[in-house]
Amino acid sequence: MDLFLQLCVNGLSMGAVYALFALGFGLLFATTSVLNFAHGMFATFACIVAYATMQATGVPFIVAAVGAIAVAAAMGLALDAVAFAPLRRRNAGLLGPLMTSVGVWIALLAVAEMAIGQDARPLSAGGFESTRFALGGVSVRWLDVVAVASCAVIAVLLHLLLRRSRVGLAIRAVGWNERSALVAGVSSRRIFALIAVLSAVIAAIAGLLDGLLTGAISPQLGDELLIVGFAVAIVGGVGDIRGSVIAGFAIGLIEVLSVQYLGAEFRNAATFGLLLIFLVLRPSGIFGRAEKVRA
Amino acid sequence: MSWSFWQSTFDFALVYGLFALAVYVNLAAGLLSFAAVPVGALTGFLAAQLAEIFALPLAVLILIGAAVGVAASVVIHLLLIRLESHYLAMATLALVLVGQVLILNLPDITGGVRGRTVDFAVETWQSLLVVIIIALILARLRGSALWLSFNAIRADADVAASLGIRRVRAQRISFALAGAIAGIAGVLLAGALQFIGPETYGVHLVFVVLPAAVLGGTYHWLGPLVGALLLQSIPGLFETVTPLFVQVINGVVILLIVLFLPGGVVSDDWEKLYRRLLARIKPEDTPAQSEVTR
Numbered sequence: 001m002d003l004f005l006q007l008c009v010n011g012l013s014m015g016a017v018y019a020l021f022a023l024g025f026g027l028l029f030a031t032t033s034v035l036n037f038a039h040g041m042f043a044t045f046a047c048i049v050a051y052a053t054m055q056a057t058g059v060p061f062i063v064a065a066v067g068a069i070a071v072a073a074a075m076g077l078a079l080d081a082v083a084f085a086p087l088r089r090r091n092a093g094l095l096g097p098l099m100t101s102v103g104v105w106i107a108l109l110a111v112a113e114m115a116i117g118q119d120a121r122p123l124s125a126g127g128f129e130s131t132r133f134a135l136g137g138v139s140v141r142w143l144d145v146v147a148v149a150s151c152a153v154i155a156v157l158l159h160l161l162l163r164r165s166r167v168g169l170a171i172r173a174v175g176w177n178e179r180s181a182l183v184a185g186v187s188s189r190r191i192f193a194l195i196a197v198l199s200a201v202i203a204a205i206a207g208l209l210d211g212l213l214t215g216a217i218s219p220q221l222g223d224e225l226l227i228v229g230f231a232v233a234i235v236g237g238v239g240d241i242r243g244s245v246i247a248g249f250a251i252g253l254i255e256v257l258s259v260q261y262l263g264a265e266f267r268n269a270a271t272f273g274l275l276l277i278f279l280v281l282r283p284s285g286i287f288g289r290a291e292k293v294r295a
Numbered sequence: 296m297s298w299s300f301w302q303s304t305f306d307f308a309l310v311y312g313l314f315a316l317a318v319y320v321n322l323a324a325g326l327l328s329f330a331a332v333p334v335g336a337l338t339g340f341l342a343a344q345l346a347e348i349f350a351l352p353l354a355v356l357i358l359i360g361a362a363v364g365v366a367a368s369v370v371i372h373l374l375l376i377r378l379e380s381h382y383l384a385m386a387t388l389a390l391v392l393v394g395q396v397l398i399l400n401l402p403d404i405t406g407g408v409r410g411r412t413v414d415f416a417v418e419t420w421q422s423l424l425v426v427i428i429i430a431l432i433l434a435r436l437r438g439s440a441l442w443l444s445f446n447a448i449r450a451d452a453d454v455a456a457s458l459g460i461r462r463v464r465a466q467r468i469s470f471a472l473a474g475a476i477a478g479i480a481g482v483l484l485a486g487a488l489q490f491i492g493p494e495t496y497g498v499h500l501v502f503v504v505l506p507a508a509v510l511g512g513t514y515h516w517l518g519p520l521v522g523a524l525l526l527q528s529i530p531g532l533f534e535t536v537t538p539l540f541v542q543v544i545n546g547v548v549i550l551l552i553v554l555f556l557p558g559g560v561v562s563d564d565w566e567k568l569y570r571r572l573l574a575r576i577k578p579e580d581t582p583a584q585s586e587v588t589r
Contacts, residue, residue: 037502094327095509098384100553102505102506103506103546103547105502106546107542114539230388234386265400265407268399272396276389276390283375283386
């Protein structure tokens with residue numbers, strides 16, 4: 001029983017990371033209808049920048065992390081300006097931004113490999129990641145608590161932003177119909193920039209947590225998160241906050257439990273099996289609404 | 296670079312071009328679907344298994360691939376019929392991922408994580424012949440009522456419906472046609488590589504095939520073939536550069552073409568780009584142009 005609970009703790013903290021990733025991806029999709037395949041790169045580069053900063057200057061992790069998140073925010077703005085904004089002006093539909101994000105992803109993945117090579121590098125928060133406390137028969141890392149708490153806090157903040165603030169109203173207006181929002185006086189340029197930054201920052205936080213939880217970073221870190229995050233987004237309903245959080249935790253738990261009780265090769269099988277079931281029976285996800293849009 | 300390198304580039308350009316053609320056929324009907332990849336995986340591993348047991352000639356394997364491809368694609372369309380646009384794209388992308396997991400977990404047929412050898416080979420002339428035949432079929436279809444209905448649906452599905460064009464039926468046909476092409480492509484890829492595993496028909500294939508289709512151009516069947524050739528040639532053209540930097544160039548090329556030639560390399564965007572550049576340099580010299588909206 002203790003093993004089961006221990007696994008649940010691990011599953012919940014990984015699930016928190018997946019949920020965060022799905023939140024960032026879903027936010028961008030729900031508001032701009034863009035499937036950003038380069039989303040994983042924010043996580044990857046946040047880890048690389050944090051790692052490199054600590055290696056070069058020896059500052060504590062938290063300082064490096066703040067810097068890394070700032071870099072990710074800048075990357076988000078740059079990506080939007082280069083890859084998505086020109087296409088918005090042209091009303092390019094689904095395929096245009098998707099393709100530019102693919103091009104950026106291919107290029108950035110190569111840059112990441114040039115930066116730290118193909119092998120994994122260790123990421124450490126000065127020992128914080130190993131501190132634990134006992135809860136009943138289970139040993140819980142403080143890091144697990146931080147991960148789950150971060151997810152909860154960010155989800156709540158995002159919900160409050162989107163549903164209870166003027167900025168959130170503007171975001172939803174732009175997501176619904178950019179032209180109408182412009183007529184109502186919303187600066188869509190600023191809103192798109194804000195969304196780009198938010199999406200990138202959330203992804204960066206998820207990436208840093210993933211790096212600490214697994215103790216290692218690699219160029220593929222972001223993409224592995226993106227694949228599972230993508231599944232979480234679909235199962236939960238893309239763009240839906242509750243859905244992403246619930247699905248994230250569920251998939252985190254499923255993943256950890258199936259590795260333990262079914263075998264390591266089933267790690268992705270259970271996740272994608274669930275994904276397939278949802279796609280066939282309820283493609284809009286737990287909480288999603290499938291809209292009718294043309295390709 | 297040596298001749299054998301360019302021949303290998305050409306071989307893979309042909310096979311990836313076929314996959315890209317499958318994506319193109321769906322795009323022509325207004326659907327973005329990555330189903331070509333898992334369908335190709337199915338036929339590729341099936342062909343490898345059949346060749347091991349029965350020693351069938353390549354032509355038979357190709358025909359089986361086409362038939363299985365059609366069947367699988369129609370089933371996929373039936374399952375995902377309620378999905379539109381983005382959701383269809385995401386669902387078919389998820390199918391790619393699910394396909395990879397299935398490949399990993401059926402080691403008897405697929406060799407599991409280690410992959411399996413393929414007992415039949417595909418020569419360049421065979422791939423070329425297949426591509427030419429399919430190109431001729433698509434060229435013939437281009438002026439047909441079916442393709443006109445595709446164009447109508449792509450332009451405006453509701454108006455098309457009001458003209459009596461049945462969208463779901465036309466899109467199912469596009470899925471079936473794309474499935475046949477993808478099924479053949481899967482068999483050819485297995486024969487070209489001689490060794491296939493879970494990574495062969497994975498997400499990486501999607502990101503080779505999709506850029507080929509889009510960069511080449513989505514308005515003419517020649518587009519995806521040109522796109523595949525272009526993208527496969529990049530490592531050869533930049534042979535003095537490190538492989539990682541070649542990938543950067545790859546990504547940048549994709550980005551630039553989507554931004555400046557959105558219709559692809561095989562389109563009239565060159566002319567439009569020329570006019571835009573002309574307008575910037577010498578605004579008074581640009582002739583008045585009535586733009587016919589596509």
